[in-house]
Amino acid sequence: MSTITAAPSTSTTAPxxxxxxxxxxxFRHILRNPVTIFNGALMPVVIMLLFVYVLGGAFNVGEHYxxxxxxxxVLLAITYGLSGTAVSxxxxxxxxxxxxxxxxxxxRGAVLTGHVVATMLSTxxxxxxxxxxxxxxxxxxxxxPLEWLAAIGIILATAFAAAWLTVALGMAAKTPExxxxxxxxxxxxxxxxxxxxxxxxxxxxxxxFAQYQPFTPIIESVRGLLAGTPSGGYAAAALAWCAGIALVxxxxxxxxxxxRA
Amino acid sequence: MTTSAIAVAGLRKxxxxxxxxxxxxxxxxxxxxxxxxxxNGAGKTTTVNVxxxxxxxxxxxALVAGHDVATQAKSVRAAIGVTGQxxxxxxxxTGEENLQLMADLHHLRAAxxxxxxxxxxxxxxxxxxxxxxxxxxxxxxxxxxxxxxTLVTKPRIIFLDEPTTGLDPRSRRTMWDIVRELVADxxxxxxxxxxxxxxxxxxxxxxxxxxxxxxxxxxxxxxxRQVPGSHVRLRFADAAALDAAARVLNGSTADDAALTxxxxxxxxxxxxxxxxxxxxxxSIDVAEFSVHTxxxxxxxxxxxxxxxxxxxxx
Numbered sequence: 001m002s003t004i005t006a007a008p009s010t011s012t013t014a015p016x017x018x019x020x021x022x023x024x025x026x027f028r029h030i031l032r033n034p035v036t037i038f039n040g041a042l043m044p045v046v047i048m049l050l051f052v053y054v055l056g057g058a059f060n061v062g063e064h065y066x067x068x069x070x071x072x073x074v075l076l077a078i079t080y081g082l083s084g085t086a087v088s089x090x091x092x093x094x095x096x097x098x099x100x101x102x103x104x105x106x107x108r109g110a111v112l113t114g115h116v117v118a119t120m121l122s123t124x125x126x127x128x129x130x131x132x133x134x135x136x137x138x139x140x141x142x143x144x145p146l147e148w149l150a151a152i153g154i155i156l157a158t159a160f161a162a163a164w165l166t167v168a169l170g171m172a173a174k175t176p177e178x179x180x181x182x183x184x185x186x187x188x189x190x191x192x193x194x195x196x197x198x199x200x201x202x203x204x205x206x207x208x209f210a211q212y213q214p215f216t217p218i219i220e221s222v223r224g225l226l227a228g229t230p231s232g233g234y235a236a237a238a239l240a241w242c243a244g245i246a247l248v249x250x251x252x253x254x255x256x257x258x259x260r261a
Numbered sequence: 262m263t264t265s266a267i268a269v270a271g272l273r274k275x276x277x278x279x280x281x282x283x284x285x286x287x288x289x290x291x292x293x294x295x296x297x298x299x300x301n302g303a304g305k306t307t308t309v310n311v312x313x314x315x316x317x318x319x320x321x322x323a324l325v326a327g328h329d330v331a332t333q334a335k336s337v338r339a340a341i342g343v344t345g346q347x348x349x350x351x352x353x354x355t356g357e358e359n360l361q362l363m364a365d366l367h368h369l370r371a372a373x374x375x376x377x378x379x380x381x382x383x384x385x386x387x388x389x390x391x392x393x394x395x396x397x398x399x400x401x402x403x404x405x406x407x408x409x410x411t412l413v414t415k416p417r418i419i420f421l422d423e424p425t426t427g428l429d430p431r432s433r434r435t436m437w438d439i440v441r442e443l444v445a446d447x448x449x450x451x452x453x454x455x456x457x458x459x460x461x462x463x464x465x466x467x468x469x470x471x472x473x474x475x476x477x478x479x480x481x482x483x484x485x486r487q488v489p490g491s492h493v494r495l496r497f498a499d500a501a502a503l504d505a506a507a508r509v510l511n512g513s514t515a516d517d518a519a520l521t522x523x524x525x526x527x528x529x530x531x532x533x534x535x536x537x538x539x540x541x542x543x544s545i546d547v548a549e550f551s552v553h554t555x556x557x558x559x560x561x562x563x564x565x566x567x568x569x570x571x572x573x574x575x
Contacts, residue, residue, distance in 0.1 A: 014368060017365075017368060018366060021362065021365040021366055024365075025351065025354065025362055028353065028354060028358070029353045032353050032394070033353065095347070095349070095352075096345055096346075096347045096349035097349045097350070097351055099315060099343075099345055099349060100343070100345070100349040100410070101366070102314075102315055103313045103314060103315060103338055103341065103343045104338060104363075104366055104367070105335055105338045105339060106366050
């Protein structure tokens with residue numbers, strides 16, 4: 001038919017290479033947005049200092065507060081960075097750049113994977129900062145290397161699940177502003193779990209909520225592992241929650257992605 | 262067989278009960294500039310979105326670079342470049358990084374990518390701002406960067422959806438020059454515009470789209486000639502020649518002061534030849550001869566029954 005031929009380099013898709021490119025792009029976004037850095041890394045540090053030095057002394061948790069609060073603070077480090085991801089996903093969808101990717105032979109999954117992996121990267125940095133801070137503030141753990149690995153595994157699984165759910169929220173929102181707002185419940189959830197104080201000490205209603213929401217088994221399993229007293233029940237519940245949330249986030253993101261634009 | 266870069270037949274698209282494209286047929290020759298002209302809401306962007314594989318049509322066929330957009334989307338995407346209506350640049354990346362991103366997504370080798378990025382920055386006069394974030398760029402610079410990103414893979418067919426909407430006159434001229442250069446390199450350009458002047462300036466062929474239908478198609482001059490009101494203007498050396506001509510040419514109006522005669526004519530070769538033959542027959546000398554055709558604004562009004570500005574406002 002026509003004499004026009006395609007450049008061979010662009011007629012095939014390479015999901016891995018494309019995902020790597022997208023991760024690099026999204027990670028650059030995170031580094032260049034001061035608000036994301038502040039929310040993701042500094043805010044949890046500020047909250048940690050606030051709770052450990054200002055409020056924590058008043059909580060009777062049966063041990064030194066830093067021992068109790070560290071796993072919760074790690075969770076906060078995960079959730080605080082999420083609004084940046086939601087805004088960035090939404091900007092991609094609403095500001096036209098997604099159409100540019102769609103008319104190129106870019107692997108469809110790479111756009112979403114890029115956001116998830118970049119979010120996990122920045123989350124990991126924030127978590128490392130918080131754990132370092134915890135040790136500096138007197139946190140000590142009798143956990144074996146294997147228990148540490150298991151704790152880190154649960155933390156990463158949580159970050160993975162939260163990232164997929166956030167990508168879905170960002171994709172479904174109408175504007176970048178509402179995308180940022182959509183992650184607020186996720187940021188509040190750890191406060192209504194046993195992250196800051198034990199659920200048993202909460203008021204009627206909140207106590208039940210705290211007992212059955214996903215962050216409590218996640219925090220309790222990490223807390224148990226770091227204290228050298230792992231609980232298989234909490235760990236199983238935590239991983240089940242993470243798998244479920246990640247799956248919902250993934251399916252929702254994919255559906256919205258192919259539907260919009 | 263065919264050398265058409267784009268061939269579209271009976272394209273239809275509706276959103277709910279709102280028909281956006283109502284049986285569009287068009288053909289774009291390789292290496293030419295084709296302008297799809299129409300007011301807002303005429304269906305221009307929808308046409309581009311179908312041709313660039315972004316949305317699926319409800320009916321009809323569209324071949325781009327010889328590939329069916331519905332069933333061979335990947336092959337189509339490999340041959341085209343698209344610059345949409347809103348500059349799709351990454352604000353948080355620098356100009357250079359934006360181009361590098363495109364090179365990476367097209368899997369260019371590092372050395373090749375470096376060369377292509379540098380030459381595009383140079384060509385679009387962006388070298389000085391290459392290390393600045395795109396969010397600091399002016400509207401004109403963003404469009405240039407957007408187009409440069411489209412050109413990273415040297416596409417053979419380029420779609421430009423309202424490439425100059427919202428640009429100041431100077432940036433618009435720069436963009437026009439760039440489009441002309443592209444075609445000089447053998448690229449086919451499919452552009453949409455709501456500016457009649459832009460289509461007139463750039464396009465080899467223009468199709469006028471109104472409410473999802475093509476109401477006219479042809480070269481800019483052919484379109485202008487379809488409109489009643491075109492005429493031939495003759496100027497004479499003296500009043501005697503003017504009077505003689507006015508007597509032999511029916512329906513003409515004389516301007517005695519300017520020594521000119523205005524003769525209704527479609528401006529086509531046949532009728533002009535007949536007119537000149539008649540003057541020759543009576544041995545009347547003509548000092549100056551010109552064909553006056555209405556501009557594209559008149560064309561739009563005549564073809565659609567409403568002014569383009571009216572449609573834009575509605």
